[in-house]
Amino acid sequence: MKKYKVVITDFAKVDIKKAKEYYNDINANLAKQFLIRIREAKSYISQKPNGNAVIYQDVRMHLIKQFPYHLHYFLDEERNQIVVIAVEFAKRENLDFSERK
Numbered sequence: 001m002k003k004y005k006v007v008i009t010d011f012a013k014v015d016i017k018k019a020k021e022y023y024n025d026i027n028a029n030l031a032k033q034f035l036i037r038i039r040e041a042k043s044y045i046s047q048k049p050n051g052n053a054v055i056y057q058d059v060r061m062h063l064i065k066q067f068p069y070h071l072h073y074f075l076d077e078e079r080n081q082i083v084v085i086a087v088e089f090a091k092r093e094n095l096d097f098s099e100r101k
Helices: 010-026 028-047
Strands: 005-008 054-056 059-063 069-076 081-089
Touching: 005 010, 005 028, 010 028, 010 069, 010 081, 028 059, 028 069, 028 081
Parallel strands: 005 081
Antiparallel strands: 054 059, 059 069, 069 081
16 A cells, blocks of 8 residues: 655645634634544545545545534645645635645
8 A cells, every 4th residue: 555645735734723723712622622633634544545535626625523624635646645735614615726736
C-alpha cells in the first residue's frame, strides 16, 4: 500500500483557524474537540485516500466526525501527498475549491 503525506494548504489552515475560533467562542473544549476530529480526518484520509468519492474535478470530500464540516482534498501522486485545500462548513452552497489548487 502506497503511503501519502497529508499536506494542509495555507487556505485550509485559515479555514481550520476560523472554525476553531468560532467553536472557542462557544466553548474551549468544543474547539479542542474540533481539532481532535481534524486530526482523525487527516489520519483516515492518509490511510484510505480513495475512501471518499470525487465530488468535482479530482477533489474528494471527507465529512468531519461530530462537526458539520467537510475536508476537501486531492491526491498528488507525483509527490506522494494528499493535499487538503479546504475545511468548510457543510451547508456551504459553492463546494468548488479548485481555485485553491
